[in-house]
Amino acid sequence: MAPKVLIVLTSQRTIPSTGNPTGWYLPEFAHPHNVMKDKVEMTVASPQGGDAQVDPSSIKMFENDPTSTTFLNTQQSLWTNTHKLAEMVPKVGEFDAIFYVGGHGPMFDLTSDPTSLALIQSFAAAKKPIAAVCHGPCALLNATAPSGIPLLSSATVTGFSNDEENQVGMMSAMPFALETELNRVSGGGYVKADQPWGEKVVVSKVAGTGSTLITGQNPASATGVGVELVKALGLTP
Template identity: 70%
Template sequence: MAPKVLVVLTSQDKFPANGNPTGWYLPEFAHPYEVLKDKTELVIASPNGGEAPLDPGSAKAFENDPISAKFLKENKSLWTNTQKLADILPRVAEFDAIFYVGGHGPMYDLHSDANSLVLIQEFAEAKKPIAAVCHGPTVLIKAKSTSGEPILSGASVTGFSNTEEDQAGLSSVMPFMLEDELTRVTGGRYVKAAQPWGEKVVVSKVAGSGSTLITGQNPASATGVGKEILKALGL
């Protein structure tokens, strides 16, 4: 039987600071999906369930990316009818790994979502792989082990950098800078690619549990995250 991967999308569709649309970022779901779809069973969830908002800017920015364009055209059912995170909690034993798609949306809802934090704790406790890309690693900042230790304590990690946020022109509307928070909670173990927008995937271990922790810096890192999820599942 194929391993089951829980894919988590944001339910946040607007930037609180200006009301502009946001959501999850197209290539950060499309590219890992391409890697995972034939070897795993994927279940898609979000805090609110139902339709998880796709960041329209990401569809525009990646309209000439064949994998993203194909995914957008053929797989709409994946994000228009997501399961509620609360409904996943009693079934966590069914899953073999969890993956958080990026986009700016997670900075606002999944960052502090109580159900998400319990899920991360349970996946860590069960020594199952935990993965996130771009802004997705924000979900790990508040996550704690059952003993109360931060999941990221002593782990190496990456995520969207301050320079990339500045270049995207969105630093002023962020609730915090992801690089700064990841640096703080890991005790200075945040790392990034030599150049902004370069590929960077970091594989580390969750404090205390030994669960594999996979983080990717930006859209260019999404395929690599998918490949590391397969590796962590022994595929």
């Protein structure tokens, strides 16, 4: 029987300070999906359930990426009718891993969503892999390990860098700088690629549980996160 992965998308549809549309970032779901589609069973959830908006700017930015365009045109049912996160809490035992897709949206809802934080702690307590890419690791900042300490304590972790945020001109619209907070909560464990937009995927452990923690820095890291998640589930990528 194929392992089951819970995919979490943001429900945020606009940037509060600008009113511009946001959501989850297309290649950061498309590429891991491409890696996992024939190997795992995926269930997609979001805080509000229903239609989880893909960031329109990511559609434009990756219009020449065949993996992203094929996914966009053939897999819409995955995100137009997502489950509510709250419905997943009693079903944690059915899943083998959890994966947070990035985009600017998660910074506004998944960082502090109590249901999401409870899910992460449940996966950590059960020693199940936890993965996130780009801005997705913001969902881990306030999560705790079963012992009560921050989930990221002493972990090596990555996520969208301050340089990258500044280069896309979004730092002032963000509630916090992701790199700065990931480095603070992990106790200096943040790492990144040598150059902005370079691939960086990090496999670490959740404090006190042995649960595998997989993070990717940016869109270029999305495939690698999918590969490492498949490996963590004991499968061949």
